[in-house]
Amino acid sequence: MVSLADYSPEVRDEVKLVREQVATLHAQLTRWNLVVWTAGNVSQRLRSADLMVIKPSGVRYEHLTPGSMVVTDLDGNVVDGAEAPSSDTLSHAYIYRHMPEVYGVVHTHSTYATAWAATGRDIPCVLTMMGDEFGGPVPVGPFELIGSEAIGKGVVDTLKDHPGCPAVLMRNHGPFTVGADAEAAVKAAAMTEEVAHTVWAAEQIGTPKPIDPADIAKLNDRYQHVYGQH
Ligand SMILES: O=C(CO)[C@@H](O)[C@H](O)COP(=O)(O)O
Numbered sequence: 001m002v003s004l005a006d007y008s009p010e011v012r013d014e015v016k017l018v019r020e021q022v023a024t025l026h027a028q029l030t031r032w033n034l035v036v037w038t039a040g041n042v043s044q045r046l047r048s049a050d051l052m053v054i055k056p057s058g059v060r061y062e063h064l065t066p067g068s069m070v071v072t073d074l075d076g077n078v079v080d081g082a083e084a085p086s087s088d089t090l091s092h093a094y095i096y097r098h099m100p101e102v103y104g105v106v107h108t109h110s111t112y113a114t115a116w117a118a119t120g121r122d123i124p125c126v127l128t129m130m131g132d133e134f135g136g137p138v139p140v141g142p143f144e145l146i147g148s149e150a151i152g153k154g155v156v157d158t159l160k161d162h163p164g165c166p167a168v169l170m171r172n173h174g175p176f177t178v179g180a181d182a183e184a185a186v187k188a189a190a191m192t193e194e195v196a197h198t199v200w201a202a203e204q205i206g207t208p209k210p211i212d213p214a215d216i217a218k219l220n221d222r223y224q225h226v227y228g229q230h
Contacts, residue, residue: 002073002077002079003079003080004071004079004080007049007051008048010048011046011048011049011051014046014047014048014049015046015051015053015071015080016066018044018046018053018069018182019053019066019067019069019071020066021044021181021182021183022042022043022044022053022054022055022066022069022182023064023065023066023068023069025042025182025183025186026040026041026042026055026061026064027061028186028190029042029061029106029108029186029189030061032189032190032193033110033111033193034108034110034189034190034193035061035108035109035110036109037060038057038058038059038060038061039108039109040106040107040108040109040110041054041055041086041087041088041092041106041107042054042055042104042105042106042182042185042186043055043086043089043092043104043105043106043182044103044104044181044182045074045096045102045103045104047103050073050074051071051072051073051074051079052071052072052073052074052092052093052096053069053070053071054069054070054072054085054086054088054089054092055069055070055085055086056068056069056070056081056083056084056085056086057083057084057085057086057087059083068081068082068083069081070083070084070085070086070089072085072089072093073093074093074096074097075093076089076090076093076149087146087147088107088146088151088152090147090148090149090152091107091148091149091150091151091152091153091155091176092105092107092152093149093152094149094152094153094156095152095155095156095176095178098152098153098156099156099159099178101180102178102179102180103179103180103181103182104178104179104180104181104182104183104184104185104186105176105177105178105179105182105185106176106177106178106179106182106185106186106188106189107174107175107176107177108174108175108189108193109173109174110174110175110189110192110193110196111193111197112193112196112197112200113138113167113169113174113175113192113193113196114169114173114174114175115196115200116138116140116169116196116200117140117169117170117171117172117173117174117175118171118172120140120171120172121140122137122138122139122140122169123137123138123169123192123195123196123199124137124199124208124210125137125210125211125216126199126202126208126209126210126211127195127198127199127211128211128219129191129194129195129198130195130199130211130216131211131215131216131217131218131219131220131223132219132220132222132223132224132227133166133188133191133195133223134162134165134166134167134191134192134195134220135162135164135165135216135217135220136162136165136213136216136220137162138165138167138168138169138175138192138195138196139158139159139161139162139165139167139168139169140158140168140169140170140171141154141155141157141158141168141169141170141171141176142154142157142158142170142171143170143171143172143173144170144173146173151170151173151176154168154170155168155170155176155178159178164220164224166178166179166184166185166188167188167189167191167192169192175189175192175193177189177192
């Protein structure tokens with residue numbers, strides 16, 4: 001069995017840093033009310049080796065520490081860690097293998113996004129915030145059972161039809177999000193829940209108005225390339 005001792009000091013240094021980052025980011029899931037009990041997970045892929053760091057399965061967020069984070073290869077084989085990795089490890093690994101631009105993956109069961117997932121409806125792009133973050137609707141992916149890479153394949157296959165979108169609502173299950181790092185994926189999870197809630201509220205008031213696709217593209221380009229500090 002391969003262990004961290006088989007990797008260079010540079011890789012081991014990055015593992016230490018990413019363990020700290022991923023452990024800290026799990027607190028953002030509870031901060032933004034995206035999870036109940038242990039129902040969500042965060043991972044980040046390393047830049048220096050084909051490894052990833054993910055939450056241990058079923059461990060409460062207040063008990064998570066950098067040292068409890070599990071290191072696996074991109075086939076889900078444990079390389080370092082005292083506890084079993086997340087239930088979704090194989091799916092996170094599949095996403096990393098098939099989306100080379102992705103270095104962060106998050107899964108939650110946040111209430112409003114999961115309610116949309118239960119209906120099988122995409123969240124329509126009726127908010128400027130959706131143009132900004134998603135560049136269109138938040139799509140629904142196929143129903144898949146938990147524990148294999150099937151969910152990961154469903155996420156990748158769905159996002160092929162939605163280039164640049166960082167979120168998929170896996171039907172009857174909940175949101176999976178991706179990003180250039182774990183923090184970006186956590187942000188996408190928080191924004192997914194926010195727009196799921198807002199669009200649901202809009203549908204209680206009336207019929208939300210669609211945004212012209214050309215304007216959605218302009219919103220997304222500005223937000224992705226101009227917004228914020230550069
Ligand atoms: O979706 C599911 C179970 O329905 C899992 O993703 C859990 O919600 C989190 O599992 P662990 O990461 O703690 O194994």
